Amino acid sequence: MSKSSVHTNLKQVAKLKRVALIGNPNVGKTTVFNVLTGMRQKVGNYPGVTVEKKTGRMDGEVPIEIIDLPGSYSLSPKSLDERIAYDVLSGHLANEPRPDLVVCIVDASNLERNLYLVTQVLDLGLPVIVALNMMDAAEAAGLVIDLKLLSEKLGVPVLPMSASKNEGIGKLKYQIRRTDLTVAPERSWTLMPAVEVEIPALIQILAEEAPKVPERQRFIEVLQCLTSDTMLDYWNKWAPNFQKEVQQARLRLLSNKVPYQQAEVIGRYGWLSPLVAQVVTRKKNVGDASVSDKIDAVLTHRVFGPLFFGLILLLIFQAVFSWATPLMDLIESSVIGLGAIIRASFPAGMATDLLVDGVVSGVGNVVVFLPQILLLFFFLGLMEDTGYMARSAFIMDRLMSRVGLGGGSVVPLLSSFACAIPGIMAARTLANPKDRLITIMVAPLMSCSARLPVYTLFIAAFLPTGKVLGLITFQGLAMFSMYLLGTVMAFVASMVLKRIVFKGESSFFAMELPPYRMPRFKQIFWRMIDRSKAFVIRAGKIIFGMSIILWGLARFPVTEPSAEIALLRSSADTVFEQRVDSLASIGVPYAEASEQIGAEMASRYRRVDAAEAGFQIEHSFIGKIGHTLEPVMRPLGFDWKISAGIVSAFAAREVIISALATIYSVGDVGEDSPLLREKLKADTYPNGDPVYTPLVAVSLLVFFVLALQCMSTLAIAKRETNSWKWPAVMWLYMTGLAYLFSLIIYQGGMALGWG
Amino acid sequence: MTLADLKPGDKAIVKGWSSSVPPLRLMEHGILPGTVVEIVRFAPLGDPVDIKVRGFHLSIRKEDAAQIILETEFPA
Secondary structure, three states: OOHHHHHHHHHHOOOOEEEEEEEOOOOOHHHHHHHHHOOOEEEEEOOOOOOEEEEEEEOOOOOEEEEEOOOOOOOOOOOHHHHHHHHHHHOOOOOOOOOOEEEEEEEHHHHHHHHHHHHHHHOOOOOEEEEEEOHHHHHHOOEEEOHHHHHHHHOOOEEEOEHHHOEOHHHHHHHHHOOOOOOOOOOOOOOOHHHHOOHHHHHHHHHHHOOOOOHHHHHHHHHHHHHOHHHHHHHHHHOHHHHHHHHHHHHHHHHOOOOHHHHHHHHHHHHHHHHHHHHEEEOOOOOOOOHHHHHHHHHOOOOHHHHHHHHHHHHHHHHHHHHHHHHHHHHHHHHHHHHHHHHHHOOOOHHHHHHHHHHHHHHHHHHOOHHHHHHHHHHHHHHHHHOHHHHHHHHHHHHHHOOOOOHHHHHHHHHOOOOHHHHHHHHHHOOOHHHHHHHHHHHHHOOOOOOHHHHHHHHHHHOOOOEEOOOEEHHHHHHHHHHHHHHHHHHHHHHHHHHHHOOOOOOOOEEEEOOOOOOOHHHHHHHHHHHHHHHHHHHHHHHHHHHHHHHHHHHOOOOOOOHHHHHHHHHHHHHHHHHHHHHHHOOOOHHHHHHHHHHHOHHHHHHHHHHHHHHHHHHOHHHHHHHHHHHHHHHHOOOHHHHHHHHHOOOOOOHHHHHHHHHOOOOOOOOOOHHHHHHHHHOEOOOOOEOOOHHHHHHHHHHHHHOOOOHHHHHHHHHHHOOOHHHHHHHHHHHHHHHHHHHHHHHHHHHOOOO | OEHHHOOOOOEEEEEEEOOOOOOHHHHHOOOOOOOEEEEEEEOOOOOOEEEEEOOEEEEEOHHHHOOEEEOOOOOO
């Protein structure tokens, strides 16, 4: 293209040229998208659905918008992804006209199956370019493709490329920028005659009733309606007569026993198979078993396969659980450090409190998840990029199908033992939307690492020491039971969801096992950044906002300390002044004296501060909520303090410990603080009964296993399902389960006299 | 005979399916009457099964494989 023609074009079209990328899964479509657009990408959602919308800009004299459509095997929608792909290409979406050009990314080493989708795209009557990717893999497999003949047969440009090696990208960019591309030729394949005869009349009705549908697109619209119910429903509003005619045509075909649903597939393959046979020749000297097949013989082997997968899981577990910890600790201590710096440099007061305890710790609550997310997505990227992800699902499918899930749910669920946030995000790797949703819904039942401090505190404080059968400590067994209970409930919940919520929807399982490939670390790195960005921007906002709200609930209404506590402070102040004065009287400078006495009286002042904080939280909204909830929580054995702690723990489960520490006026301590343990043990009701018994502790532990005490989980579930409906269901069923189980345990225990 | 009856290494030609609703997803992957399919291996727990069709590997569950009816003659 000459420069002058570009400039004339600039004048002609002010409108941005839009180019859609489409292709089967695992053909390197995302690589092509990344190479074309670089980092100039935007990620959003298609309105009302969970499908991610990825667009980017291709730079040049005329910028071009590139739309990365979800990976699809076909345009006849069987999944939401495929439905969106068709809707974008056909202009069915509101405010989204048809693209000006479609680039079909095709795996050259697997031409026949890939071209099936291409023939559907050709029938849309748009300009089309076929990018024959993975030419290197095709060559390695001994395939020789007659590109010129293929281009002639399809009637559109065919470009060879290897996107991962950056080969052929320049030519693709040149073709995309061309302005003289004509639309794809009309189909040269035919349907079975009995179906073919129905088509012209239906096209005629559609043309009359919905004249907006471009002429060349009418055929595929008619074909889609004949074979798919969801596509037929679309015309309900736009062309009711057309819809009726299609239904009658279906009935006619049915009564004549014409297998019309299969007509499209049979027709397209009937045309494709001989075409591919003509275009592709296979070199004789290449052996039958490829490298990929040899790797598979080991990695999906009866013994080595599960063994290797176990090792991989162990590695991921280790990384997300342990390797992320130093980074998370660093973030947490930085947040505390930053808070201290701010407190030191600003006057004490409400604004500083808001900045430190609300804003800074709110940001900390978001950033603290990043190490786990980055690490997990590194491993997920590695597994997906190499092709191992599909093998892990292949190995685990039998086991997981028993509880209503598929093999692909293993990694997301196990990751949730570390944290449900990355676990729920990892469910993106599931192609089946139902499996994905169920996985998201049950992932928070896996005991995450935030529950661990809660388990530690209550097990150590209230459960008996000693060993079971002289082997395992009782407390260790209790800890294990917590993990087991969560896991079992997750499986039960997924079975129930599958049976009740998704009743009757069959999940036909057909998963491609793509050839093994070398991982491309640049791609993996991009995705790690992409996921983290999505988390911080979307879920982060919600987590941050809720952090501020929870801070406000604990801080307001501001209450003057009781006379008793005020006396504690004033008497401390009196002692302080007296001692400073007496030092000053023997000649010690005032500043030095007050510093010395301040240090000596630090622990006394800490007690006063703790008492004030305890009084404040008791009279704050959180304390009031605790008191209000007490009648509801008493049957579980919880008093108002535990109830207030549970409400505070909504920020993050482990927060219940610092909340209880504040309420019990022991200052800020960790889960292994003996002081907090003693305070809890010593607490009694007015009648002298202890607040905490082993039974209360068990009830509370079980409540924490099952309840959805985590705003971050709700935030990420909202982001991943693109609605508040599923997070609401999630919160209700988990909290309901928690209440029910704790109720049964406490009341049952009381009835048996274990109270 | 159905696809679920084959052993690893066996090849066969698809004849049709026993289900009333055709498995369109499988058909779109190119499993049609007349197509040659090869059983590559079963998963370690016996299910699903890795099949090779038109040059690529597909993993399907046994219950679905049992719906694919095969020609009695084996391909060369």
